[in-house]
Amino acid sequence: MMLKKLFAFNGGVKPDYHKGESNHLPIAAAPLPAELVIPLHQSIGGVPHPLVHAGDCVRKGQLIGGPDGNVSSAVHASTSGTVKAVEPRLMPHTSGLSAPCVVIEPDGRDEWIEHAPVPWRSMSPGEVRDALRDAGVVGLGGAVFPSHLKVNPGKLGHLDTLVINGAECEPFITCDDMQMRERPEGIVKGAAILRDLTQAKQVLVGIEDNKPEAVAAMRAAVERLKAERIEIVAVPTRYPAGGAKQLIRVLTGIEVPHGKRSTDYGVQCFNTGTAYAVWEALELGRPLISRIVTVAGNVETARNYEVHFGTPMQDVIALAKAKPDSDRVIMGGPMMGYRMPSAAVPVVKATNCILVGSKALFPPPPPEMPCIRCGECALACPVDLQPFEMYWFSRAKIFGKAQEYHLFDCIECGCCAYVCPSRIPLVDYYRFAKSEIWARENEKTAADTARERYEFRLAREEREKAEKAAKLAAKATETKAKLAAQAAAAAAAPADAEAAGAAVPPEPTSTATNDPKALIAAAMARAQAQKAVVHPENVEQISPEKQAEIAEIEARRAKLREVAKAAQPQEDQ
Amino acid sequence: MIEAVLVMALGAVVLGAALGYAAVRFKVEGDPLVEKIDAILPQTQCGQCGYPGCKPYAQAIAKGEAEINCCPPGGEEGIRKLADLLGREFKPLSAEHGVEKPKRVAFIDEQTCIGCTLCIQACPVDAIVGAAKQMHTIVAVQCTGCELCLPPCPVDCISMVPISETVETWKWTYPIFEVKRAA
Amino acid sequence: MINNSPYFRQPASVRGVMLKVLAALLPGLAAYVWFFGAAILVQLALCSAAALAGEWAMLAIRKKPVWLFLSDGSAVVTAWLVALTFPPIAPWWLGIMATLFAIVVVKHLYGGLGQNPFNPAMAAYCLMIVAYPQIMSQWPAVGFTDFSTQLTAIFGPDRHLDAITMATPLDALRTQLHTADARATVAGILGSHATFGNIGGKGWEWVALGYLIGGVWLVRQRIITWHIPTAFLATLAAIATIASLANPAVFAGPVFQAFTGGAMLCAFFIATDPVSGATTPRGKLIFAAGIALLTWIIRTFGAYPDGIAFATLLMNLCVPLIDMHTQPPVFGHKKDEEEDKKGP
């Protein structure tokens, strides 16, 4: 085999890998729990809307959360049973907040809904994308970006390289490793499907060279299946080689900048688990309802389990037997994982690893010292950032400057905090600054919308006033004519009538008037006179029946107002 | 000694020139003042400042007719930004205009609502939808929390509810604070 | 409180960094003691004590965790650099005052560890050389290592130093060029005088070699990067080469320049102070080259024994500007920058 030329990314670190603890036992199936709590929002993008209600019976694989628009992904029942509730439950998120979940009590029959392979070869690309979205396929490396949005040949109509990411660089995690060893064919078939969908010229499967068994198993599968244009490449072991952009760089030399689509550069990257899920979804017609999860850390027997989404983490941890001094549960690895608010939170699509921690395994950080600008962090940063500058400005809350130093290019890999001799929790500062900037951005958008809507309303009010003035003017002309006929002079207010009369448009309903000022003046005068009977301004085109109803309500309202006044006189000011 | 002083002076001159150049080169063309002020105001459109909306208040400030500390929704931060922009002295929020409150949105008790449409007329940003005699609802994302719809409602069915944090809007805390809290 | 990821950390610490810096000074220090006597050890002890006392007082006043910062070793590094750049037979109060100035004023009044824009040791050196130019140029003669005489010089009430001091090679060269008859040339002076040893001044060249060894070890330990030492020495050598080629009679050659005075100490230990120095790779090159250029100018045309201190402080001033304009390209943005350059 031709030796592939590999590229390197700058920076990176080599932490203790701890992989041997969980990759010597085969993947086991985790039993169904007493209750599944399936969050509706499990991917990037819109929150799927619930399609079931409490009391409904669902079957395994049944759609329970419909995707909200295109940037969203469906959610399915992981087993058959009864929906107990659709309610907010604690989410697997550091915030400790709740979000809507579908709670299912399994009936034990684990009965599939009818499903059939998707004839993706004869479908249009848009239809295949819809099928993937409806099968709930999202990136299983942890980012949970909806996969259907990435299955896209890009501007050129074909990709140069499709990268399948089996690097798995985070310590402790071995779920991709074990899946590649035990189920390489599904992954290779999935990669072949993705290759065809993206029209990729070649597929490169990058696997860190500390997983020789996985590399061998995958190569054997490629041989067996005679898969074309798929190459298994062992890449040097260095955290974070499994970052999508880092792996693309290592395999192709292409650097995809932050905020750009990688397809624009002729590359795209999927996780091995995602490739497997794509194969299952299209060739078997099975939606994504479970995944392989590594349970490791402070446990007796670290191992990989196939877990149904919605299973409480504590049930899976119980299988691996957590040691008594365990004090935390982390979703993901030790470098980028997130602390969970409780062990009761459910396993979701993003859960590649349940890491049980203890004071001994992950000692609390030594006291933070000031930054000495030693530059270690900059040497370690795989994105070539200057972490200490970003830290300085994030800490001082000068967010604009932090952004100038490319805060949003930071992938939160933790390399900088890993090497910092002053033990500054650098990534915490970046997370803080990022969420603060997002919040401000949102606030600003909200303010802009409010401004726009306010201005729109002012314009509309102006227009309505003008319209009403026109109507009133028309009426006035009529009255004037009548009055003239009766020869009863000087009964009406002359100024009013004149002003209005001067500007009567032929069609009182037209929106544009040629002399708005006069109209407004007329309207104002009129309004003064008719204050008592003014009508709601924004309920145009109301039928006479409706008008009557309103009148009724108005009467009731008047009564109610009196009642209210009597009850709370102090409030009426 | 003299050389050192000379070299230092030279350094200072070079530095000054470079900074001056940077200041000239990277200067941004500004919006008109009113727009800039309006951009800082929170756009709640509540009228607590004594003007019918944020824009009129911005115009009044620009003309020098109004103080900068009359907008309660903008709070201290808003006043500080205005002070920076206009080169005026920072002043604490003027109490007669109100107090700074956490942002809330209006909520209509749909059981009680009689569909009188009065709230719709009051809302400055058209955040309320509904037709006559129908129950009314507030579009929470558009509501600025100005409370202008509360007084007109004849049945007092509108209440202000705090905006609850969601997983999506949750913010990471400032690391130092946590250390202090734990200590 | 349970922290957030990353949960793994390298066992690096500020103390570890500082201890390695101190260790790297040892070879040079050994040569120093061999050629100039043990007086330097007394000065090191005095300055270290003063630094720790000053640090302790300032930390207590600023209500900072005293033990945490006192044990980080950064004050001792400053103290050692002060002692090593001062004449070893300077009176005891000079080193102590200088160190206190460095710690209290230059370090803590600017915000403490990590915040000082100026190199504390060099600021102290500049202060003292302006205040006591006489004392600051009294260096012991090479090979005169009698400890009791040196102690008397340090602590004694009356200092009869003429017998034991000697001009430093840099001074000697300059003085002779200025005073001797017009036929004196650099080559002649360097070759003829016992002060000048083989390449950079008798004794001095060995001390410099010691610093070089320690410095290279520091680079290999990844405490400092190669940029600053290389740029400093290369620039200094390049200027010296050009100058001495242009007029060999007046300008000393590159080897002499690099191995004399504080050049080697500056290259590996002073200019590489991360806090007050430039941080980006290109910035480091510019920063160090600037120091070398200024050092050469001050050495050659100035009246002071050495130019590194003034040069370092001047370049410290420029650091924010240098850093701002030398930001390295971020991952994936290299192309944009090229495009930006190409664009109008």
Ligand code: SF4
């Ligand atoms: S590694 Fe830590 S101390 Fe060093 S520059 Fe980066 S943030 Fe500062």
Ligand code: SF4
């Ligand atoms: S966390 Fe961000 S700044 Fe730190 S090393 Fe990773 S990418 Fe660079």
Ligand code: SF4
């Ligand atoms: S008080 Fe209300 S209306 Fe006035 S500027 Fe502030 S938000 Fe706008």
Ligand code: SF4
């Ligand atoms: S709904 Fe009420 S509180 Fe909200 S913006 Fe409209 S008037 Fe103000």
Ligand code: SF4
């Ligand atoms: S004012 Fe009150 S009762 Fe009338 S429509 Fe609005 S919410 Fe309903």
